[in-house]
Amino acid sequence: MPRKGFIRKFEPVRVLTGTQVEYIHSLTLEVLEKTGVKLESKRALKLLKEAGCGVDFETNIVRFPGWLVEESARRTPSGFSVKARIPEDDLRIGLSNMYFMIAAGAKLHDETTGKLSVATLEQNNQYVKLCDGLEALDFQASYGPFFELKDVEPVMLLAESQASIARFSTKVSRGAQATDSFIWEAAVANAAGKQLIGTIEGAAPLCFPEDAINAAFEYMDNGFPIWATGGSVMGGSSPVTVAGATVTNNAETLAAITLVQCCKPGHAVLANDFVIPMDMESGNLFFGAIGSGYHQMAFNQLYRDLYRIPTCNAMAAFPNSKLIDYQNAFEKTHLAMSAALSGASMIAFIGSVSQELAWSPLQAVIDNDAVSIIGRYIEGFEVSSGTAAPDLINEVGPSPGSYLGTKHTRENWKKEYYVPHVFDRLSYQDWERSGKKSVLDKARERVEEILSSHKTIPLSPSQEKDIEKILKDARKYYRNKGLL
Numbered sequence: 001m002p003r004k005g006f007i008r009k010f011e012p013v014r015v016l017t018g019t020q021v022e023y024i025h026s027l028t029l030e031v032l033e034k035t036g037v038k039l040e041s042k043r044a045l046k047l048l049k050e051a052g053c054g055v056d057f058e059t060n061i062v063r064f065p066g067w068l069v070e071e072s073a074r075r076t077p078s079g080f081s082v083k084a085r086i087p088e089d090d091l092r093i094g095l096s097n098m099y100f101m102i103a104a105g106a107k108l109h110d111e112t113t114g115k116l117s118v119a120t121l122e123q124n125n126q127y128v129k130l131c132d133g134l135e136a137l138d139f140q141a142s143y144g145p146f147f148e149l150k151d152v153e154p155v156m157l158l159a160e161s162q163a164s165i166a167r168f169s170t171k172v173s174r175g176a177q178a179t180d181s182f183i184w185e186a187a188v189a190n191a192a193g194k195q196l197i198g199t200i201e202g203a204a205p206l207c208f209p210e211d212a213i214n215a216a217f218e219y220m221d222n223g224f225p226i227w228a229t230g231g232s233v234m235g236g237s238s239p240v241t242v243a244g245a246t247v248t249n250n251a252e253t254l255a256a257i258t259l260v261q262c263c264k265p266g267h268a269v270l271a272n273d274f275v276i277p278m279d280m281e282s283g284n285l286f287f288g289a290i291g292s293g294y295h296q297m298a299f300n301q302l303y304r305d306l307y308r309i310p311t312c313n314a315m316a317a318f319p320n321s322k323l324i325d326y327q328n329a330f331e332k333t334h335l336a337m338s339a340a341l342s343g344a345s346m347i348a349f350i351g352s353v354s355q356e357l358a359w360s361p362l363q364a365v366i367d368n369d370a371v372s373i374i375g376r377y378i379e380g381f382e383v384s385s386g387t388a389a390p391d392l393i394n395e396v397g398p399s400p401g402s403y404l405g406t407k408h409t410r411e412n413w414k415k416e417y418y419v420p421h422v423f424d425r426l427s428y429q430d431w432e433r434s435g436k437k438s439v440l441d442k443a444r445e446r447v448e449e450i451l452s453s454h455k456t457i458p459l460s461p462s463q464e465k466d467i468e469k470i471l472k473d474a475r476k477y478y479r480n481k482g483l484l
Contacts (some may be wrong), residue, residue: 006375013341091139100138100371134365166459288332310346365446381416
């Protein structure tokens, strides 16, 4: 059986009226038909020309007819399965369930000082193992979990990251697109007997570079689902308003989906929303902003109600806070809650600190508790004669009656609540007697506990041999290109 994640038991929150949904969709088609999208790939241009698009081969601009875009959305399945290294970690992504994924960061975060350092490959491997042991983390990223490693050349980072994930985790991961990394990422996944969700990521506004398109073709050729995303900055590479940014981002995402469906009709796609406001007072990216929350809620409603395509929201992953503190918790949680309640099928969340600059193992175990509670929200609670307990209420009666010793309490209390691993639940007196431990103290203990006790399932000797050869071939490939 695949990973359960969390099952949605009630209708998602909607921030748009039906008329507004249709208006945004109509404006999106107008952008695709009139303005067009730049695709820097001759193969893609030829394919879309044959499918009925207007193509300018000099400017690489493609103008998509509305009928083709809508037909492509209809062809995209509303649910799909993804194969992990073991069946228990397979994913079944659809409109009725929700998974959580790791959020990567460039460097290792020091929880005491906030300082950042470049991690080693050994630390990277260790924290892939940690993430494998977190029960609420369903999906690994392309990086595992660092964007930089002290002892790995930048051009080899994604190939080495996929190898780390294959060796130290049985969970599904995402494939990236930079510098032909997709060739080696797909090869590592195949060697490990698993699938990736492979990325095609735009370069806003309204552009897909050649690497992104080549990655999509490679992942589709391997039968892997596609992670389609635009990725813009509100006020920079998209309009500053939520509505305007929704139109341009939707045009980018639907252009990618149309390309996928013209290449392989019926191919699985996860539509990802990653749109960040710009802080107009500083020019910095405004992570943790309410604009991102509204944007992903509108995105989820469009894709859930109109297109029937599952979505991922990535904005909850990255707080502006440089520390593991109240601001961090607030920024991450309000965005994760808006994503969960509005219908996301996947949410990136676990482990990140300080925008995309850092990742922390302590933050990861704290976030594991947080997402377990967020997930419980969408599952709701059961209302039945058994849970409402009218007979028990009558039996216990008025005070001094008590429910504490009843069978109903013993059987139901763990079903009704989530018991966190690292959040403090002690009385003040018990907290004093136990050493006045903070959430960081308990998170540190939890990290050590998982790393010492969690057993990963090793690759077979033949799989290890295949992956070593893939990494060796990748180094030769990049050396021949002058990149090593």
